[in-house]
Amino acid sequence: MTELTSPAAFPVTSGRRKGYDPGAVDDFLSGARAAFEDEAATLTSDDVRAAAFPLVRHGYAVDAVDGALARIEDAFAQRERASAMSRRGARAWVGASRALAQEILDRLSRPSRRRFRRVSHFRFGYRIDEVDLVAGRIARYLESGESLTIEQVRTVAFRMQLGGYDETQVDAVLDAVVDVMQSVG
Template sequence: MEPVHDSFRRVHGREKGYEPAEVDAFLDRARASFEMETTDGEPVTAAAVRDASFALVRGGYSVAAVDAALGRVEDAFAAQERADAIARLGARAWVEKQRTDAQEILDRLSRPPRNRFDRVSAIRYGYRVEEVDLVADKIARYLADGTGVSVEQVRSVAFRMQRGGYREVQVDALLDAVIEIMLAVG
């Protein structure tokens, strides 16, 4: 894995970016984990890279540049994890696991529109149902025939909020699972 954080540009003026020390520390830890050096704390995984978050500060690193680098880092970890899993389980068992995981997601997405996820109460905000259902349809097509959506599109999807919308935690968990499958199958 090549260095990714030596060249991040910093934002200027009132604009906020990611806290440089946090980004640098995370990427250093990720590098050590990827290269299988000893690290403090839990080893970094593709999922940990996807879940990484940093404080926003004036003069910080460009959010877009860091997010793009994190996408590449996540891809590298996913490829390593895929190779490790195939070596450990064997190709046939690994493929079957991916197929089973994809079918579970497809089963959820096959539910009728407006009923694919739990809803928050009418006085709380959740993800806008129509937007989530539109993305869910695209993901279902991808899982069924491999067309229509890329990892970057799933990573960058954002939904507006509405009262009584879909429960964010469930939608986010499904999107994470889709990303894991997409990265696992390469």
Template sequence: MASDDLQNLIETEQAPPAFSLSGGRAHGYHRAAVDTFLAAARAAFEGDADDLTAADVRVASFPLVKNGYVVAEVDAALGRVEDALAARARDRAVRSRGAGAWVEKAREDAQVVLDHLARPARHRFARTGMLTFGYRVDEVDHVAGRIVRYLRDGEPLTAEQLRSAAFRMQRGGYREEQVDALLDATVDVILAVR
């Protein structure tokens, strides 16, 4: 094998990375895990299969490693994939059950979120014990207020803003799984009415 042939083989085997790579001490998402997940997502979407949902994309997680993909870039791409899958699900539901049924379901889901957030501030979610960390209560209540204003008054709020919401930790804070579930439900409502 000539050295030019070997070089061509190496170049074709080493495709450029799909995202920027984290450098220095920064960690990023494991490249092979991300590539595998996105290839499966593309195949499911292009194959018109229903075995991958927007919710599946939302909960996808990847190991953090040195020289991995930049987290923000991958998260942005996952947001676009989630949006596309949600739009496809909405279109299918509207075709099969009609727009009125879809809107009614979104309205019911929004009411469930509003009912939960009608609880008094600092008491909207279960709390962790005083020796355990949870989400910072005042920060979660601030985001909860934005959700209420979006659902009740139509104040602007995007799925991306909720996806990127991050809370500091505090002892005796809100239980993470409850807050995350409500944020996910709100993202579903936002995507349903786009």
């Protein structure tokens, strides 16, 4: 992770395009590096996944930072997996991962247009048809091992619609899918 804390590690946006605030990114990466080196630190892969930075002119290119964060998240997840397996044993770890996968599959197996809570008809939420399409793909991954990568889940984006699916609920399930995928390594 050393190269990720260097100011030259990320391209900087130009013109009217905005990017992540370099100071905020550098501070986060510095803290993440320190936390990774100190196994007693409390930063987790979930914390890395939830990291957000202000957008500014002449900021770091969003795609480059997001790619680095994904790699850092994976490193923390691998460490968390190894730690949990040594504490609880491989059987318990696999059992917990299976239980979470089954919980996700149960939700995604609900009828189309009813997989998630809907927002009010006067508010915007994720487009139902797009979320249902992705939900079907994730369900097939969990049921039969259809090809799907963590990066595809991390980068999925949905358009908005009035009365759509609740963003928070959909995002929580996507985060859980990433957790399951990371747990199986």
